[in-house]
Amino acid sequence: MHMANAFDPESAPEVPARTAELLTRREAVLSASYRLFYREPVEVVRAEGAWLYDSAGRPHLDMYNNVPAIGHSHPAVTEAVTRQLGRLNTHTRYLTEGILDYSEALLETFPAALDQVTYACSGSEAVDLAVRMARFATGREGIIISAHAYHGTTALAASLSPSLGVNNSVAEAVATVDMRPGMDVETLAAKVRSAAVDLEARGHGVAAVIFDSIFSSDGVLPDPVGGLAAAADVARAFGGCVIADEVQPGFGRTGTMWGFSRHGVEPDLVVLGKPMGNGMPISAVVSRREISDAFGASVRYFNTFGGSPVCIAAAQGVLDVITASLLPRHAEQLGQVLADGLAVRAGHTALLQDVRAAGLFVGVDTPGADTAAAIVNGLRERRVLISASGPGADVLKIRPPLVFDEAEAEVFFAALDDTLEDLEPS
Amino acid sequence: MHMANAFDPESAPEVPARTAELLTRREAVLSASYRLFYREPVEVVRAEGAWLYDSAGRPHLDMYNNVPAIGHSHPAVTEAVTRQLGRLNTHTRYLTEGILDYSEALLETFPAALDQVTYACSGSEAVDLAVRMARFATGREGIIISAHAYHGTTALAASLSPSLGVNNSVAEAVATVDMRPGMDVETLAAKVRSAAVDLEARGHGVAAVIFDSIFSSDGVLPDPVGGLAAAADVARAFGGCVIADEVQPGFGRTGTMWGFSRHGVEPDLVVLGKPMGNGMPISAVVSRREISDAFGASVRYFNTFGGSPVCIAAAQGVLDVITASLLPRHAEQLGQVLADGLAVRAGHTALLQDVRAAGLFVGVDTPGADTAAAIVNGLRERRVLISASGPGADVLKIRPPLVFDEAEAEVFFAALDDTLEDLEPS
CATH class of the missing domain: 3.90.1150.10 (Aspartate Aminotransferase, domain 1)
Known part of the structure; x- marks a missing residue:
């Protein structure tokens, strides 16, 4: 395509x-x-x-x-990155304070139950990790996505991205929800229910529903407001997690800090990316503790550049500007x-x-x-x-x-x- | 574990x-x-x-x-990044010249047949992409790895990383080669052949063998020199590709610019990472044109931060220092x-x-x-x-x-x- x-x-x-x-x-x-x-x-x-x-x-x-x-070439980022690059740029297996300052400030912008963060470089890596966490925590494989979703470019994220076209294979353990402009909350919930039933019938069960709250690749669909809350209720009734892909709507773009707030839903996992470092490669998964604990106690995750002091410095500069302005x-x-x-x-x-x-x-x-x-x-x-x-x-x-x-x-x-x-x- | x-x-x-x-x-x-x-x-x-x-x-x-x-906090990287951050940091869907200058210089360090490059942020993303390319080009799924390999943290890369421990699941379409200090070339080749036969018997076929030429997570095994060439011959006899994971040995660490040269092998795909930007998140897949053409003609790959002007500027600074020094x-x-x-x-x-x-x-x-x-x-x-x-x-x-x-x-x-x-x- x-x-x-x-x-x-x-x-x-x-x-x-x-x-x-x-x-x-x-x-x-x-x-x-x-x-x-x-x-x-x-x-x-x-x-x-x-x-x-x-x-x-x-x-x-x-x-x-x-x-x-x-804004392009914003001095707050240039200055923060220059200062940090001249001083220290290492990884998370040593103690550094910047990542703690930033994580505390970032988590302040989330509902209290979303109190854990894991850093990566790209939105794709963060989607990949969030889905791994959801599958590990639920013990199930099935993922519900929108029919023309885009969630990234790792093999796993691409398998959740039908918008990449017919030569990009979508995962077997996936069920899709066809989004249309003007759809109401009840219709969306019914479609999510059908997808969940389908995943159970095929033996995958529901590990998660993952939605971009603006449905960017499905044609930019801010409505129905509240649709994601209804979808979340359905996914949870089937034992699944709710993943908000905030790579596109996050950090204020849709008029609230996080797109999920517009829908009145509290996700279990939130994926952050693109604007997080204003172009410096940084992304994250924000999670409820019980989910990342289930995964992290058994599976370690180390991302060499994820949450490096320099990328964190950029992210801190961005968050400060978003808040102050x-x-x-x-x-x-x-x-x-x-x-x-x-x-x-x-x-x-x-x-x-x-x-x-x-x-x-x-x-x-x-x-x-x-x-x-x-x-x-x-x-x-x-x-x-x-x-x-x-x-x-x-x-x-x-x-x-x-x-x-x-x-x-x-x-x-x-x-x-x-x-x-x-x-x-x- | x-x-x-x-x-x-x-x-x-x-x-x-x-x-x-x-x-x-x-x-x-x-x-x-x-x-x-x-x-x-x-x-x-x-x-x-x-x-x-x-x-x-x-x-x-x-x-x-x-x-x-x-070296930590090297001024060549700080200066290159500062200059570029104050000027432009965008992505590969616009034309920019820095990525072309760097790609030309980087590919000069490779055998002539390895003449295409695709950028990502982390070694994990690059491994993930190289394996997708190999599978697409061969139409097969099976991957041969070393028994205690580490290739990264995306779901796909982790599934090729037994060293992550028992709670990290290794892919079904994988066969492993048990590496030991002091093993000779013939023994390594025989083990790769057994793995290939096993993958064929299980219906996966051989898409690729992927080795880190220093076998870091298997215990740091620089020998047998020439072992990777023999392994490559076997993999190719089964129709598979040869992927060199140079994330650890690459950019001069093992005494040659690329670890595969030490083994006298020309891979089909090479994965670069860690030292590429001296801590700025940049990685790459270098490929033979026929393989990346097969994939790229059908499947697009866009990595928002992959090959961004700022990360390229860092990589250019690193390559210049490695060469000059x-x-x-x-x-x-x-x-x-x-x-x-x-x-x-x-x-x-x-x-x-x-x-x-x-x-x-x-x-x-x-x-x-x-x-x-x-x-x-x-x-x-x-x-x-x-x-x-x-x-x-x-x-x-x-x-x-x-x-x-x-x-x-x-x-x-x-x-x-x-x-x-x-x-x-x-």
Whole structure:
């Protein structure tokens, strides 16, 4: 299956000489698994706040990247990392204080029962570990996921990621729940129940349900609010754990620090990643003690770079900025600005349909994958970077750094209006 | 199974108040999977070269850590990371030049047929990906590993890591080769053949053999030289790939840039990790094009932090220092100093037996796990840090940063002599 918004060398337009040279060098050394974005790929050489600058010095408004949550090249991270790199960067088999300070501060943002943390490098590693913990604690194998889920790239995480396409094999001990815009809580709960019954019938039992509370790869589905609480009740009735994959919605993006809060659910395991270090590789599993105790008493887990002093320093810098700048509230406010502006435009053009948002995670339905690609690439030509998502690759995915502001929203709307005007049948 | 050299809170001696306080805070927030080193854990606050400094400012000679290969807190990495963090840190779906410069330089150090690279964050992720590629390319599942292998901590990598203990389940499609000191090439080849026959008989076929060329967790076994070439011939005769796990021996430690060269074998896939970024999280799979093409044409692989500009900048700094300082040759020379000095001592005490070394990767047999632990902790009391390894936890594992020098070797020998004197029955 073709990735939404992937560069396709076969159907590529004439590209500038500089781009062609980089593409040739890239093809020579980087493996065939790599994909670039956009009909014409973007070379970036510098970034600040919500802006990426290309090799000609031209600014591109970044409305896609969720990793640099506190803004590209934020000095708080650069300073914390520089200080720590010059002093100590080792691992968790020695005592160091920074990891304790950070863990205590991080866990303060969680419900009291979620009081243990384990660090890794990537969201994929953290998903992989959370699923291992859930399977070990329950003694069961079955995992319930959404039908177009993406949970990562380790063999295990990829086996829980149908969105990676038909050549990526999904695990046998998996049952899927087909998510649709507008689905109500009862329907979602009934689907989770069917999946659980199916897993039991196939002899796997239910080890866990794992959901991204914004269902990003399923097409950005913030609703139904409360759906995850209902799904959790079902999973627990079958003896399973509840894993919240907060790699995408976490750290304030959806208007609350954690996406699961929006649904009124307390998970058993929470997976953190992407924005945690603003680009420094750090991820984590936050757990209820009884679950990580069951696993950890029997199975040790050592991740050489997981929770290293330098990555922890970056994460501490990020958490401090998120807290001090009230970024979750800012995300909620700016998300509303985006959602309102998009809804107005959707009222005037058939190219934009349903607008869905929770904070600065926004999805917009279009009539189809071609339209979505045309809008994404039209914006890219106007130096505004978004992408597309969903089972049909027909949903615009808009997800700027959390420091995105109203003036930048105006830049986006101007570029969008221009793009839509170009695409409208006249 | 108990981890070699793990801190055991149950049998811990009286520890200083500061250590007790950190242990309490750690127990409160870090999950039960974490393990500390030594009978009395070490708090580290600063490091430079081959030295770690504790909270009282006391130096400890680091003869264990293979990650800070060019020395702890090396300014080349700090400067490269600081410069890049202040400029740009994004991912591989945009064009950036640093990853191309580095990939070209890295691949120059490999045989010509190994000409493709894919980046990840940890050695575990890279092992996981290499095994996925081998399985996809061969259409088979079976993996041949050594009987006490360690290949990482993702679910897949852990399933290839019997050394993680009895509660860590090893994959069904695995066959093991029991490694012993002093084994000859023919015996190793015959054991690999038995494993391959076994995998075929069980219907899995042979997707790959994966070996760490120094067999670190099997007890540090640099011999038989040429054994991996013979093992590779067998695996290929059964249609399997050859994966070299260079996470431990790679980047010069064993006296050559890559451990597989010592064995005269050209692998199909090579896994890189630990020292690659001197502590910045970066790892990679280097592959023959036909294998990564088979996988990559069908399955995309995107690792958010894998090959990020900042981690690449660190890796470039490390590679430049390794090349400019001829660290592989230095490792060979200093390894010889260590091996010779250890062999002399082994001639005078029954506490040290067989000494095995390739460059700065040294293993020393002791009469048993208790003796090994006594030596490790005796050295720790004298502020020299090594660890233990092997199926019986009875092998001293000595593996200092590659910048380790002769004066530091003298510090080690003095502490070792003092420790041995203390332990000798008088």
